[in-house]
Amino acid sequence: MKVRVHVSLKNGVLDPQGRAIQHSLEGLGFAGIKDVRAGRLIELEVDETVTDAALDEMCRKLLANMVIENYRVERVSA
Amino acid sequence: MSGFRAAVITFPGSNCDRDMADALEKVSGENPFRVWHGDAELPDNLDFIALPGGFSYGDYLRSGAMAARSRIMRAVVEAVGRGVPVLGVCNGFQVLTEAGLLPGALMRNAGIRFVCREVPLVVANGQSLFTAGYEQGSRITIPVAHHDGNYFADDATLDRLEGEGRVAFRYAEPVNGSARDIAGILNESGNVLGMMPHPERMIEQAQGGVDGRALFENVVRGLVRV
Numbered sequence: 001m002k003v004r005v006h007v008s009l010k011n012g013v014l015d016p017q018g019r020a021i022q023h024s025l026e027g028l029g030f031a032g033i034k035d036v037r038a039g040r041l042i043e044l045e046v047d048e049t050v051t052d053a054a055l056d057e058m059c060r061k062l063l064a065n066m067v068i069e070n071y072r073v074e075r076v077s078a
Numbered sequence: 079m080s081g082f083r084a085a086v087i088t089f090p091g092s093n094c095d096r097d098m099a100d101a102l103e104k105v106s107g108e109n110p111f112r113v114w115h116g117d118a119e120l121p122d123n124l125d126f127i128a129l130p131g132g133f134s135y136g137d138y139l140r141s142g143a144m145a146a147r148s149r150i151m152r153a154v155v156e157a158v159g160r161g162v163p164v165l166g167v168c169n170g171f172q173v174l175t176e177a178g179l180l181p182g183a184l185m186r187n188a189g190i191r192f193v194c195r196e197v198p199l200v201v202a203n204g205q206s207l208f209t210a211g212y213e214q215g216s217r218i219t220i221p222v223a224h225h226d227g228n229y230f231a232d233d234a235t236l237d238r239l240e241g242e243g244r245v246a247f248r249y250a251e252p253v254n255g256s257a258r259d260i261a262g263i264l265n266e267s268g269n270v271l272g273m274m275p276h277p278e279r280m281i282e283q284a285q286g287g288v289d290g291r292a293l294f295e296n297v298v299r300g301l302v303r304v
Binding site: 013014016017020061065067 | 139140143147175176181182185187188189228230231255
């Protein structure tokens with residue numbers, strides 16, 4: 001089955017990339033943008049037997065840096 | 079001949095490993111061991127381990143993230159536990175934070191741009207194994223070359239680092255947006271130093287200055303066995 005891991009910066013952590021994206025969008029003439037935060041989407045193809053606990057551990061050990069990032073695991077039905 | 083036994087770890091994408099080895103050889107008179115990331119073991123009785131700069135694993139996922147989980151790092155973590163001094167420069171600093179050997183994280187520079195120039199530093203702690211060759215509070219010039227050098231940690235961690243004298247170097251001018259101008263930090267027991275500036279690039283006058291030399295000299299002097 002497919003699993004999506006969404007990694008995002010924690011609140012309060014400055015996101016220079018998000019800010020640069022916002023400036024670029026504004027440069028293209030788009031108005032009304034209050035904030036941009038850039039994250040990361042990681043898609044895994046795993047056996048049905050892979051537990052939520054194991055996915056959680058993968059996120060904490062490698063996929064997200066818990067000092068600066070949050071993660072959300074989403075199981076997508078195949 | 080000092081008998082100084084140092085190892086320089088090379089990851090796929092390291093590019094300052096040769097400079098680091100060269101600096102160690104020039105200062106200690108001994109050729110350091112070169113260790114590959116996939117090796118399981120470090121040479122015996124090491125006096126010093128260096129994690130060099132570069133772009134290990136192409137900075138995939140996060141700078142230093144893959145290298146921090148490579149095979150040799152298990153041996154490095156063990157060596158740190160035994161008290162072996164470890165210096166991580168630039169990407170090496172990123173690897174040390176990703177491996178949990180130093181607190182905090184190194185994020186994209188606040189100005190987005192890659193910064194490559196000589197920067198003035200203040201020696202914030204002149205008493206550590208790595209920095210005792212400098213006068214506390216003195217200014218030195220060392221080059222930086224990085225995209226992800228913006229040091230981040232929560233306020234409690236920053237307060238603790240400052241309170242315990244674990245900030246080794248600060249930038250004397252804005253460089254990358256680092257919290258409290260932190261350029262280099264020590265671990266709790268003082269045997270691990272991570273820093274974004276490259277002391278190995280300031281070893282002899284031909285490189286434009288010698289302000290990095292005292293760091294290596296002090297480590298060698300502090301560790302040479304009699």
